[in-house]
Amino acid sequence: MVDYKVFYRKYRPQNFSSVVGQEYTINMLKNAIMNNKISHAYLFTGPRGTGKTSTAKIFAKTINCENLVNGEACGKCQSCLSFSNSPDIIEIDAASNNGVDDVRELINNVKIAPTESKYKIYIIDEVHMLSQSAFNALLLTLEEPPSHAIFIMATTNVESVPITILSRCQRFNFKKITLQEICDHLKYICNLEQIKITDDALQEIAYLSEGGLRDALSLLDQLSSNYEEITLDSILTNYGSISSLTINKLVEAILDGNINDIVGIITDLENNASDYKVFIKKLIQQLNKKAILSKQNPLAVKISYEQIKDMIFELNNCLNQITIHVNPYLLIQLAILNYIKIDNTYQQNVDNNTVKNTVDNSKLMEKEPYQEKVLDKVVKTDDFDGDLEYIEELKKIRTNNCFASASKTDLINYQNLLKSIQGEKDSLLAMLVDVSLVAASKDNLILTSNLSSTVLLINSKLSEIENILWEKYNVKLKIIVLSEDEWKNLKQEYIQNLKNGVKYKLIDESSLEKKNSKENSQLEKLANELFDSNKIEIIGE
Ligand SMILES: [Zn+2]
Known part of the structure; x- marks a missing residue:
């Protein structure tokens, strides 16, 4: 067992030709060596596991090799044989050494000539993690490098490398391997x-x-x-991965507008603790295929290209923005359901499903008219207009009222309040952690999110959230969530109005509330059906 080497060590590439998937970079490096055009500083950037460090080592070995064979290190000369113990090859893993003075000292020693090779080569892994003092030492060296010194730096996070360093390096981008x-x-x-x-x-x-x-x-x-x-x-x-079969079933359910199946499949994935990132990526891939198909032939896919496109964007947003505060599956589910319009024929479809599945032939024969019916169904507006209208009205009134007496002091105060909500165990309040507070008056808050599912979710629970804020934090607030686009437009309008001397007057929203006082609004009902409130849970620490 002592001899056992993990595969990635055992099969670490030993020469340029065994590096997988980076032909372009490898060729450039090889040519630089063969044409004797070696720079003093290289920066290898790219995602983890794409061969940056291995390539850095091979490059260093090849640079110092005394008998190049077709641009590869010979493996036999003195320099090649002693490569792994050579005092002239200095390897620094900044991720484990950051902030340590040794690094600075190592770099400061650069002036001392190499002892047995042509070049003294520094390989600095995860260079973005270097401490400030180490960066300073590095920068000084890179400004006037001794002729015998070469720096090969690697990073997964090029954004964190100071521009002063970047500008002095020849940069190679390692791509994801296909x-x-x-x-x-x-x-x-x-x-x-x-x-x-x-x-x-x-x-x-x-x-x-x-x-x-x-x-x-x-x-x-x-x-x-x-x-x-x-x-x-x-x-x-x-x-806990997710098979393509499951994803295909889900996509079919989405195209069919079969909410029971959608919710069922997502719940299963959640119960199996599947990785939601893998889930979203696979789903996007599969939906993308359908989007292409529907562009080629609109009748071949049961929902419109636009709907698929919007759904993909929304899912992608989920991927970038899901935080640990809200159950990701909930947001994914909403992101999907948001683009599925239902009408009364839906229930009928569910009832007919069993019949359809057992009588395959008739299903085939029915195919064309069936598709038309579904297309028709999708275009029709759904039952929830009343509530959506109500929320749209509420958005106008509450934004107006907030603008009427918005102040910077209120904004800062309430931003602090929202900060103290971080770590809140109450599931409804936890939703507020993922939105931004963009304007505030004493009684009104305008929040934004660029996840339309979050906007929908919070706006369907406004009064509950406001009650909890009152009970727990003793503040009486009216809140509203806008999408970032809506906010951008309204803000511009507000600024224009200010310039033109238009004054905002408070609008009473009680008339609006009366119209909507029927017990459970449709929207809320939809939200409640999709997930009972104990399903909205906090999964972070
Ligand atoms: Zn050699």
């Missing part, structure tokens, strides 16, 4: 290691590793020690 390239490489290793694996399992590992070869190899490593044959099932049970 699914195909990862599959091919995994297959190659499975052959060498005599690992039995099914094709769909290979694909799934490649998919889960998101373009990072190191992650793919680690996964393969773990699975191969647990299973005689690696199958898709073994991956799904181990990693």
